[in-house]
Amino acid sequence: MSLLTTPTPGAAVPETVHKTIVFDHVSIAFDEKVVLDDVSFELTRGETKMLLGVLGSGKSTILKMVIGLVQPDRGDIYLLGHHVNAMKEEELFDLRRQVGMVFQESALFDSLTVRENVAYRLIEESVEPTEVEQRVREALRFVELEHTIDQFPSELSGGMRRRVAIARAIISHPEVLLYDSPTAGLDPVTSTTIIELLVKQRDVYHTSALMVTHRLPDCFTMASHYFDEKENRMEPIPPGSHILAPSSFLMLRDGKIIFDGSVHDLVNSSDEYIREYIA
Amino acid sequence: MELRSPTDIVQEYLLAIQEYTTLSMQAVANLVRRPRYLNETLMQADSIGVGSLPVVIMTGFSIGAVLALQSSNTLQRFGSLSLTGQLVSLTMVRELGPVLSGLMVSGRNSSGMASELGSMKVTEQIDAMRALGTDPTKKLVTPRLIAATFMLLILTIIADLVGLGGGWLVARLALGLDSNQYWSTAWQSLQFPDVFMGLTKPLLFGFIIGSIGCYYGLSAKGGTQGVGRATTQAVVAASVLIVVIDFFYTKLLMVFMHVH
Numbered sequence: 340m341s342l343l344t345t346p347t348p349g350a351a352v353p354e355t356v357h358k359t360i361v362f363d364h365v366s367i368a369f370d371e372k373v374v375l376d377d378v379s380f381e382l383t384r385g386e387t388k389m390l391l392g393v394l395g396s397g398k399s400t401i402l403k404m405v406i407g408l409v410q411p412d413r414g415d416i417y418l419l420g421h422h423v424n425a426m427k428e429e430e431l432f433d434l435r436r437q438v439g440m441v442f443q444e445s446a447l448f449d450s451l452t453v454r455e456n457v458a459y460r461l462i463e464e465s466v467e468p469t470e471v472e473q474r475v476r477e478a479l480r481f482v483e484l485e486h487t488i489d490q491f492p493s494e495l496s497g498g499m500r501r502r503v504a505i506a507r508a509i510i511s512h513p514e515v516l517l518y519d520s521p522t523a524g525l526d527p528v529t530s531t532t533i534i535e536l537l538v539k540q541r542d543v544y545h546t547s548a549l550m551v552t553h554r555l556p557d558c559f560t561m562a563s564h565y566f567d568e569k570e571n572r573m574e575p576i577p578p579g580s581h582i583l584a585p586s587s588f589l590m591l592r593d594g595k596i597i598f599d600g601s602v603h604d605l606v607n608s609s610d611e612y613i614r615e616y617i618a
Numbered sequence: 619m620e621l622r623s624p625t626d627i628v629q630e631y632l633l634a635i636q637e638y639t640t641l642s643m644q645a646v647a648n649l650v651r652r653p654r655y656l657n658e659t660l661m662q663a664d665s666i667g668v669g670s671l672p673v674v675i676m677t678g679f680s681i682g683a684v685l686a687l688q689s690s691n692t693l694q695r696f697g698s699l700s701l702t703g704q705l706v707s708l709t710m711v712r713e714l715g716p717v718l719s720g721l722m723v724s725g726r727n728s729s730g731m732a733s734e735l736g737s738m739k740v741t742e743q744i745d746a747m748r749a750l751g752t753d754p755t756k757k758l759v760t761p762r763l764i765a766a767t768f769m770l771l772i773l774t775i776i777a778d779l780v781g782l783g784g785g786w787l788v789a790r791l792a793l794g795l796d797s798n799q800y801w802s803t804a805w806q807s808l809q810f811p812d813v814f815m816g817l818t819k820p821l822l823f824g825f826i827i828g829s830i831g832c833y834y835g836l837s838a839k840g841g842t843q844g845v846g847r848a849t850t851q852a853v854v855a856a857s858v859l860i861v862v863i864d865f866f867y868t869k870l871l872m873v874f875m876h877v878h
């Protein structure tokens with residue numbers, strides 16, 4: 340894949356508009372340690388791509404690079420058709436408003452209440468207070484934490500903080516969501532609750548997403564379940580059904596992509612490393 | 619401990635100076651850019667101004683009083699005890715008011731800024747802010763810079779006045795000087811260049827306190843230990859810069875404004 344047109348900073352690049360995210364031969368090193376080496380992949384609209392790999396393989400760096408928090412040494416990154424690494428920080432702020440990001444440790448503002456955290460983006464955009472309140476409650480209802488609205492993040496459990504972070508990310512109905520290990524360190528029940536929220540976001544709002552994770556069961560749940568709006572819960576896709584769960588997997592090893600494909604291709608891979616990883 | 623080459627150390631210092639200058643310039647440029655965070659600025663002004671008031675009043679009063687006490691012996695030897703008001707006034711307004719207020723506010727606030735922003739940095743709250751479409755220099759740095767600059771000016775004026783009051787108390791009670799004589803010599807000795815020097819120094823020092831505190835906070839890395847290190851470095855750097863810049867700025871004004 341090579342995008343030959345010279346991109347104008349800030350302007351949408353026609354070849355990439357139909358894609359949510361495009362990484363084109365991206366490389367980055369920190370203190371002479373190569374973290375990503377010539378990485379190329381695409382995320383199509385409405386799809387959830389799960390990034391797998393051992394610790395330090397550059398998965399979180401990919402998420403930060405998508406919205407320009409970290410700049411690559413080489414290569415090009417496109418987000419919703421915009422050439423991210425050719426844009427100035429000032430121009431990136433507008434683009435980032437179309438993206439929601441859930442950080443690994445939630446990164447909630449600890450001096451603000453849950454209400455202020457979730458409403459943060461709306462307050463910054465000077466949305467009417469009544470509308471802010473209504474949308475905050477709606478987002479908190481989505482993550483089933485409306486009762487915590489006046490609490491501070493320090494008063495919540497790890498799982499609840501992660502769910503508040505999801506509410507903060509989805510409140511402005513972003514086109515893209517970036518999840519950095521949303522279930523890391525949580526018990527299986529809470530993890531399933533969070534995965535259900537991500538499936539709901541994917542299937543109800545058709546949001547494109549990149550998800551970094553170490554938990555394979557979560558990945559397989561995402562790929563094998565859909566959200567039943569009538570029942571308001573996640574259900575397994577029945578065998579032979581035409582229901583789609585637009586998910587794919589991307590695996591990194593030593594800074595390079597060693598797998599990019601569907602769950603079917605992943606479980607049937609003959610690569611020894613992949614087989615060992617998913618075993 | 620790993621030994622580092624002098625080239626690496628110099629490179630690191632130059633990089634830090636470059637980053638500090640860029641951050642300061644961005645923060646100043648934000649004054650004419652939207653959005654402006656008036657609420658944050660007022661909250662910081664309250665924290666820096668009102669919060670530092672007791673310590674600045676106590677310091678100013680004690681320094682004014684001790685200045686009158688210490689100088690009385692020398693002045694008496696030359697039969698010039700009546701000039702106590704002039705000495706306290708010139709020293710407080712031109713030098714000790716701005717410098718001591720600057721050092722006090724630096725100890726209290728540049729450390730506070732460095733630890734607050736440092737904690738936000740190491741817990742990814744700064745990245746989260748950027749990801750949410752907010753410029754941290756606009757939301758966090760510029761309000762602190764404005765608040766520190768203008769609040770230090772007000773605090774210095776208060777310290778000068780309280781210092782003169784401390785000097786008067788000693789002159790009246792310990793040295794037996796006449797109150798009218800003290801206040802008239804104190805007032806009449808002040809010329810425009812003295813007041814100009816005394817009022818521009820806190821603006822300079824306030825800028826140093828705000829920018830250094832924010833710079834070390836935003837450069838913090840390495841968890842809680844890194845935050846602690848950033849806090850200490852902020853206080854040391856701001857205090858040393860205040861004292862060093864005070865010397866050069868004083869000399870500059872003496873040359874250009876013919877102050878003696």
